[in-house]
Amino acid sequence: MDSKQKEPLIHLTKRGGVSKKKAMMIRVLAVIVALIVCAIVTGLTTGINPLGVYSSIIAGAFGSARKTWITFQDVSILLIIALSLTIAFRMRFWNIGGEGQVLMGGLGAAACMICLDGKLPNAVVMILMLISSVFLGALWGFIPALCKALWNTNETLSTLMMNYIATQLVLFFTIMWEVPKGSGKIGIINQNSHTGWLPQVFGSKYLLPILVAAVVTAFVYVYIKYTKHGYEIRVVGESPKTSVYVGINVSKVFIRTMLVSGGLCGLTGLLLVGGINHTLTSTIADGRGFTAVLVSWMAQFNPFAMIVTSFIIVFMDRGAGEIATQFDLNQSFGDILTGIILFFIIGCEFFINYEIHLRKKTTKKEEAKAC
């Protein structure tokens, strides 16, 4: 008799808007649950007391003054990359080529350091390093943007391929400039002359990237929110059709934005090569081009929230590194923990954007009414 189909058990609707407080609470809750799961996983796989795990993580990130400085330095590097990608993300251009753009920036800086050592004064070399690294980073952003603008080439895939082309180029030059021959490594560049080594700020070798990150954060915030360029980026991101209608040249916006995005990534390469490592390897970006995508997305493309998200990632990573050394485990343990936390944060967005309605128990009266 009852041929009427039942209402589905779970019914989803998109939330119109969620108060910032509630959204924040959901995110914090997700991180807490993730931390608990991480502790359980650590306990199960390694047999370490879960509470002990967290004290080791904190010790790993802030155990000494040097460790604290390095943590903040890593945060700032990751932050700059995430910020530069964000500019592209705001116009729904999925630039996952941060890795390649950073590498090219590093290559540009290293090339100046190696080829111009002793030929030009140090200040000139540094200016040339800045120009070449920003130029190469921007070039690596320009090529996918041009293809997208002209032929609507899928930018996720093209920027991905550009990463590996950059990696191989860096490997090529690594072997070309290797010291000593046959080692496959460049080693510390200009160890004696210090040509092209970025200056120390206020006597601290860790402070420069942190200051640059602060400046870039402010710049990106203002650029997206208060400039004409930023407005155009947001309109293109929200609706390409609208932007054509109001007379925005979408192709031009694509190319211009990716030049900025790639250029900033190139700048990060300069900081890594000239300021921190003083050498060039193909792993200098260390997957941060990809991690930055996550950082930017987790922060909902908000430059200030990115400070927090990049901090969480670096904190867990360095903490897990500490666990690994302390308990004689593999360094990759951090990636597992980061992965778990990411899964939870990614999953929690669902509860922010959607509302779940369970099937209401229909009373007899209502049923009668329905009949």
Add this chain to the structure above:
Amino acid sequence: MLGFLAFIPRAVAQGIPLLFGCTGEIVTEKSGNLNLGLPGVMYVGAISGVIGSFFYENSVGAGEVNAALAILIPLMCSIVGSLIMGLIYSFLVVTFRANQNVTGLAMTTFGVGFGNFFGGSLIKLAKTDLPSISLSKTSMVFRSQLPFAKSLGVIGEIFFSYGFLAYTAVIIALIVAYVFKKTRVGLNLRAVGENPATADAAGINVTKYKYLATCIGCVIAGLGGLYYVMDYACGIWSNDAFGDRGWLAIALVIFTLWKSDLGIFASILFGGLYILYLYIPTGMEHMEFKELYKMIPYVVTLVVLIFTSMRNRREDQPPQSLGLNYFREER
């Protein structure tokens, strides 16, 4: 000439993991899910097989391994491992409608970390006194060739000198191509990837298709990892040895224009390009050029990607809703 003939089997051996990855990713992408977690999935597929066979070999000790068990245990472990990865991805992307790029990258971080962690610490965690993970017995079974392969000379070398997983890869690729071209299921799946709203209206269960395609795709890709470690690497796990093959497999998907039968030749071609530098005399003076040769697969893929978007032929395009999630009530 002889050098070239010797080159082919090695190119094939390089190409098979790529073929597995490529076929798996094609199945996934045809449902509209761009799974950038493929490298992670392949790592998990590999390490799960390694874990399974590690414990089996340990339990056997110095005795002989049972051939059927030596294959079945790693195979099942690998399938379960990559299936779980597929489920995590589908759950986050299909049910929770999370951003696909972000979920995929998180999966890669997790999967590669998972592989390297257990690869590096398995011995310590299992409290055995072996120096390194070397599953030579299992690998022998995986690499056993057809009995007549040796007697056929060059032809045997080129066509019959591989372990059974290599042939499985080719067969799976052909089946996938057939399913997409000739069957109702394939048509439905393509509809889901092109335009889920239309598919939904036609009565196709979009969620089911997306889940199934993603999980099956992940399992296929995971087998690529298993092949790599058991057959190609002779059962020896070393961290990061798998390298960027997962990304190369994603490149292959674009290169073959989402056609898995083309993938068979393309993967061998890419496998060949991957090791081409070994065969080109650059001399010891200029080792750096081998890195440029390794760049070729990526450059070629980029060029193919740009050319297909330039020509804009409809049948060569990526699935239309690739990378977008479907929510029925959002029209």
